[in-house]
Amino acid sequence: MTSHRLELFAPTGFPWIRPGDLLDKIILDTLEHNSLSLRDGDILVLAQKIISKAEGCYVNLREVTVSQTARDVAKQCEKDPRLVELILRESERVVRCAPGILIVRHRLGFVHANAGIDRSNIEAGDEQVLLLPEDPDASAKQLRESIGGASGTDIGIMIIDSFGRPWRIGTCGVCIGSAGVEVINDRRGHPDMYGRTLEVTEVAVADELAAAASLLMGGADESRPIVLARGLAGGGVGTAHDLLRPVAKDLFL
Numbered sequence: 001m002t003s004h005r006l007e008l009f010a011p012t013g014f015p016w017i018r019p020g021d022l023l024d025k026i027i028l029d030t031l032e033h034n035s036l037s038l039r040d041g042d043i044l045v046l047a048q049k050i051i052s053k054a055e056g057c058y059v060n061l062r063e064v065t066v067s068q069t070a071r072d073v074a075k076q077c078e079k080d081p082r083l084v085e086l087i088l089r090e091s092e093r094v095v096r097c098a099p100g101i102l103i104v105r106h107r108l109g110f111v112h113a114n115a116g117i118d119r120s121n122i123e124a125g126d127e128q129v130l131l132l133p134e135d136p137d138a139s140a141k142q143l144r145e146s147i148g149g150a151s152g153t154d155i156g157i158m159i160i161d162s163f164g165r166p167w168r169i170g171t172c173g174v175c176i177g178s179a180g181v182e183v184i185n186d187r188r189g190h191p192d193m194y195g196r197t198l199e200v201t202e203v204a205v206a207d208e209l210a211a212a213a214s215l216l217m218g219g220a221d222e223s224r225p226i227v228l229a230r231g232l233a234g235g236g237v238g239t240a241h242d243l244l245r246p247v248a249k250d251l252f253l
């Protein structure tokens with residue numbers, strides 16, 4: 001699946017994205033301005049925020065009607081009741097609520113803080129928040145088709161976000177949308193170096209690439225929301241949804 005070399009390029013000069021912007025054209029223009037051209041097998045890793053912005057996933061907190069349930073949860077976690085209302089709307093269930101912390105299972109199946117709703121790097125003001133895309137896998141598929149068609153290449157697309165992790169400090173890049181990428185490399189049944197058969201090894205390739213790409217993207221004012229990955233063959237099947245552990249098999253939910 002990989003060569004002995006993986007290259008990552010983070011183009012500079014990416015513009016601020018607004019609702020309705022044509023991301024495929026903007027991405028191709030940015031690559032061209034950085035003297036980067038796409039090749040078959042390349043994977044474009046895109047920050048969730050530019051997808052959400054282009055798709056207009058904004059909500060103004062001033063316009064949110066707060067339910068009593070949200071008020072009760074907000075009191076427990078000491079958060080803005082309007083924000084909590086949006087978190088609950090985007091979620092299937094609350095996993096953990098404590099002062100300063102609200103962890104939920106998102107409607108898309110992700111378990112993370114605040115349903116991925118964010119205020120950072122949003123130019124529209126303090127009362128605006130940004131939600132995750134409605135369907136990140138579908139967004140990745142559409143961009144793969146449009147960018148691949150325009151460039152004449154067979155590429156993969158990943159959409160990533162930063163998640164906190166149980167038992168670990170700090171955030172890490174995680175794949176939340178994918179098209180044309182083998183997201184999981186199932187090594188079960190393969191021999192190890194000593195001939196023993198691997199029984200449980202499934203490599204979360206998309207998450208590992210997401211973590212590497214997020215190092216180049218940064219999480220503050222770097223303004224590098226796209227990364228070109230070369231050496232990890234694109235063209236695989238599967239979506240980010242395949243990375244989700246079924247609730248019935250999750251011992252911690």
